[in-house]
Amino acid sequence: xxxxxxxxxxxxxxxxxxxxxxxxxxxxxxxxxxxxxxxxxxxxxxxxxxxxxxxxxxxxxxxxxxxxxxxxxxxxxxxxxxxxxxxxxxxxxxxxxxxxxxxxxxxxxxxxxxxxxxxxxxxxxxxxxxxxxxxxxxxxxxxxxxxxxxxxxxxxxxxxxxxxxxxxxxxxxxxxxxxxxxxxxxxxxxxxxxxxxxxxxxxxxxxxxxxxxxxxxxxxxxxxxxxxxxxxxxxxxxxxxxxxxxxxxxxxxxxxxxxxxxxxxxxxxxxxxxxxxxxxxxxxxxxxxxxxxxxxxxxxxxxxxxxxxxxxxxxxxxxxx
Numbered sequence: 001x002x003x004x005x006x007x008x009x010x011x012x013x014x015x016x017x018x019x020x021x022x023x024x025x026x027x028x029x030x031x032x033x034x035x036x037x038x039x040x041x042x043x044x045x046x047x048x049x050x051x052x053x054x055x056x057x058x059x060x061x062x063x064x065x066x067x068x069x070x071x072x073x074x075x076x077x078x079x080x081x082x083x084x085x086x087x088x089x090x091x092x093x094x095x096x097x098x099x100x101x102x103x104x105x106x107x108x109x110x111x112x113x114x115x116x117x118x119x120x121x122x123x124x125x126x127x128x129x130x131x132x133x134x135x136x137x138x139x140x141x142x143x144x145x146x147x148x149x150x151x152x153x154x155x156x157x158x159x160x161x162x163x164x165x166x167x168x169x170x171x172x173x174x175x176x177x178x179x180x181x182x183x184x185x186x187x188x189x190x191x192x193x194x195x196x197x198x199x200x201x202x203x204x205x206x207x208x209x210x211x212x213x214x215x216x217x218x219x220x221x222x223x224x225x226x227x228x229x230x231x232x233x234x235x236x237x238x239x240x241x242x243x244x245x246x247x248x249x250x251x252x253x254x255x256x257x258x259x260x261x262x263x264x265x266x267x268x269x270x271x272x273x274x275x276x277x278x279x280x281x282x283x284x285x286x287x288x289x290x291x292x293x294x295x296x297x298x299x300x301x302x303x304x305x306x307x308x309x310x311x312x313x314x315x316x317x318x319x320x321x
Contacts, residue, residue, distance in 0.1 A: 001056050005038065005049035009190055009235065010245050013042035016049070020223045023230045031059050035230050043244060046213055046236040054163065054187050060232055061143075101314075102127050102180050105207055109318045115175030118199065120164050120192075121182035125151030132157070136176075141167055164192045169199045177206045183242075184210050184233045193249035200321045206251065208317040212258065214238035215313050227313070242317050251319030258315060 007014055016038035023035045039046045052060065114135035119128050122140030124147055132138045132155060139158040142148045148159035160167055165188050177196045183189045196206050211227035212218065213236035218225045227233065237245075243256040279285055 001053045002033065002050040003053050005047050005051065008040040008043060008045055009047065009188060010045040010241060010248065011040060011043040013040045015041040017041060019046055020228075023223060023228065025060065025230055033231065037228070037236065043241065044238065045241045045245075048231055048234045051187075051234055052231055054165075057232075058143075098180065099126050099130060101209070102178070103130055105209070105316055106131070106176075106178075109205060109207055110176060112203075115201075116173065118169070118174045118177045120177065120179045120196070121185075122151055122159060123147055125155055125157075125159075127178070127180065128157060129155055167195075169195070171198050172201045174199050175201055175204045177204070179206070179208045181209055181211070183208055184235050184237065187234060189235055190245055190249055193245060193251070197250050197319075197321050202321065204321060206246075206317075206319050208242070208246075208315075210237045210242060210315050210317075212238070212313055212315045214240075217313050237315060239315055242315055246317060246319045251321065254317065254319045256315060256317045 005016070008016075019037040019039050021036045023037070025031070025033060025035075033052070035048055035050060037046055038049045114131075115137070117128070117131050117136045117138045119131075119138065119140040122128055122142045123144075125140065128138040128140050128151065138155065139160075140148075140151065141160045141162070141164060142151070143161070143163055145161045148161045151157065152159045164182065164186060177200060179192075179196075183192075186192055193206070200206065211233070213227075218227070228236070239256045239258075243254050246254045246256075277285060277288070279288070
């Protein structure tokens with residue numbers, strides 16, 4: 001069952017321009033259908049229309065599809081896992097692999113001691129597991145009851161099952177909320193972000209990654225861009241619309257950048273800093289801090305060039321209450 005989008009989920013506008021017509025479901029098995037993308041004339045937010053209604057989305061998510069893309073499933077066998085690993089090799093260079101990318105973003109955005117983490121869309125729990133090893137009190141959500149069960153058993157963590165729009169949490173209970181490649185899957189991302197803001201403690205942060213619809217890759221490939229992922233991806237963000245949605249949800253201190261900015265220098269910077277922190281020698285820790293800062297600083301000019309050229313295929317955003 002399908003529905004037409006009549007009101008923009010970002011600004012409430014009711015006039016749209018067609019971006020693409022007659023898009024077919026992407027990759028792997030699933031029901032048929034013909035879909036399109038439209039852009040709000042008022043704010044520029046791009047959405048899928050027509051789109052499956054919320055209750056019909058499960059048919060477009062084969063059980064092992066996203067689990068097989070998880071770093072935790074790297075040893076899985078079978079056709080789905082083989083195709084997923086091939087897709088990763090083609091579209092995601094090693095330095096941009098999902099888990100390392102997420103950890104690099106946290107290292108860049110959260111300089112304070114570990115606290116309470118909520119990972120929305122936890123999947124197989126690879127990110128939660130890595131954060132638990134770093135001292136965080138972790139919990140998560142996922143639409144897959146099976147993935148939630150496995151992750152909960154493995155980590156001893158609470159994983160709530162259900163769509164993000166339907167879940168309720170106590171106010172001001174988390175220091176960090178993460179949505180890694182989740183926002184584009186939601187029927188009402190603004191509603192979810194407003195709820196996320198309410199669960200953050202003072203000084204807390206939300207960290208988000210989404211595919212970059214404004215990237216050069218997206219413009220060159222057009223309707224063949226793999227991150228259209230019809231009909232699983234319901235919204236498509238540029239830096240402007242992602243920032244606008246965070247501000248509309250009530251977030252302050254909003255920053256939107258690219259994966260290129262975060263990963264190229266900060267991934268190395270974070271690793272150097274962790275190695276230094278593990279040492280008992282004061283001079284080693286101090287040297288590691290100097291080298292870490294240098295890695296971060298020297299990477300800035302090249303990162304700005306990459307962003308200006310729109311080469312980064314993912315956007316990264318942070319915000320606080």
